[in-house]
Amino acid sequence: MMKCTQATQLLSEKLDRPLSNKEKMNLGIHTAMCPACRQFGKQMLSLRDISQRYVKQSDREERGDNT
Amino acid sequence: MTQALFRSDKQPSGQLFHNNEFMNDLRLQMLKFAILQVRNEALAEDAVQDAMLSAYQNIDRFNRQAALKTWVFAILKNKLIDILRKEKRYTNASILEEGASLNDEALIDHLFTENGHWQKDERPQKWYEPDHGVESKHFWRIFDTCLEALPAKYSRFFMMREFLELDTNEICDNEEVTVSNLNTTLFRARLRLRECLEDNWFQGENNT
Numbered sequence: 001m002m003k004c005t006q007a008t009q010l011l012s013e014k015l016d017r018p019l020s021n022k023e024k025m026n027l028g029i030h031t032a033m034c035p036a037c038r039q040f041g042k043q044m045l046s047l048r049d050i051s052q053r054y055v056k057q058s059d060r061e062e063r064g065d066n067t
Numbered sequence: 068m069t070q071a072l073f074r075s076d077k078q079p080s081g082q083l084f085h086n087n088e089f090m091n092d093l094r095l096q097m098l099k100f101a102i103l104q105v106r107n108e109a110l111a112e113d114a115v116q117d118a119m120l121s122a123y124q125n126i127d128r129f130n131r132q133a134a135l136k137t138w139v140f141a142i143l144k145n146k147l148i149d150i151l152r153k154e155k156r157y158t159n160a161s162i163l164e165e166g167a168s169l170n171d172e173a174l175i176d177h178l179f180t181e182n183g184h185w186q187k188d189e190r191p192q193k194w195y196e197p198d199h200g201v202e203s204k205h206f207w208r209i210f211d212t213c214l215e216a217l218p219a220k221y222s223r224f225f226m227m228r229e230f231l232e233l234d235t236n237e238i239c240d241n242e243e244v245t246v247s248n249l250n251t252t253l254f255r256a257r258l259r260l261r262e263c264l265e266d267n268w269f270q271g272e273n274n275t
Contacts, residue, residue: 003179003182003183003184004179004183004184004185005175005179005183006183008254008258009250009251009254012250012253012254012257012258013250013253013254015253016228016235016249016250016253017235017246017250035190036185036190036191037185037191039190039191039192039193040191040261042193042194043191043194043261043265044257044261046194047229047257047260047261047264048229050210051225051229051230052229054207054210054230055140055144055230
């Protein structure tokens with residue numbers, strides 16, 4: 001089975017290129033059984049989302065410190 | 068002629084430009100962003116000046132700081148993309164390699180066991196309510212710090228990809244790296260960034 005080191009790399013690359021069918025299958029099997037890598041995959045998507053907000057800097061001043 | 072651009076204080080929106088603190092902050096944020104992107108202070112300054120000037124010229128369109136900011140960053144982003152496209156050769160490979168791969172093996176060893184699985188206490192945690200958390204100034208300060216902690220090449224590739232939304236081929240062209248090299252660098256940048264955010268933000272949130 002794929003190792004977490006390989007799975008995490010694919011979860012990152014997934015954001016930059018389409019994965020091959022074989023990669024998708026292996027990754028799918030891995031993440032089905034590995035909650036840590038599933039979480040990692042979600043965090044990769046969050047990073048992208050956070051980055052987009054960072055650039056837009058939307059309402060940063062207006063919302064102030066009240067988290 | 069230029070004087071006329073600044074004479075907008077009769078419109079309510081013109082007040083935005085008289086809020087020195089806001090404008091200074093905005094300028095500094097843009098400059099920091101631009102310098103990280105193009106690695107050349109003079110080019111970065113020029114791009115920021117141009118973006119600010121466009122904002123002055125279009126001041127009537129904005130009545131909120133946030134709207135102005137979004138807009139001015141969009142202009143800046145386009146200017147930076149132009150600069151990067153023109154200045155293909157600006158990257159000095161030897162500078163970029165420095166420090167880049169130095170700690171990667173150590174990080175991988177720290178996160179993963181010898182047989183390639185997550186170390187028990189390094190397993191990624193659920194990021195609770197990122198929607199809520201990322202709104203705060205404190206979060207953005209941590210995000211800034213984490214970005215700055217990345218090796219220069221990592222943060223630039225990451226920002227080209229995620230901030231400027233350039234696609235892989237475009238970055239490879241610009242930076243004269245192979246696709247697999249870029250993919251690996253992006254992976255390592257994300258790995259570090261998530262580690263830094265988890266340690267400094269999300270972990271703390273979870274514990275409360």
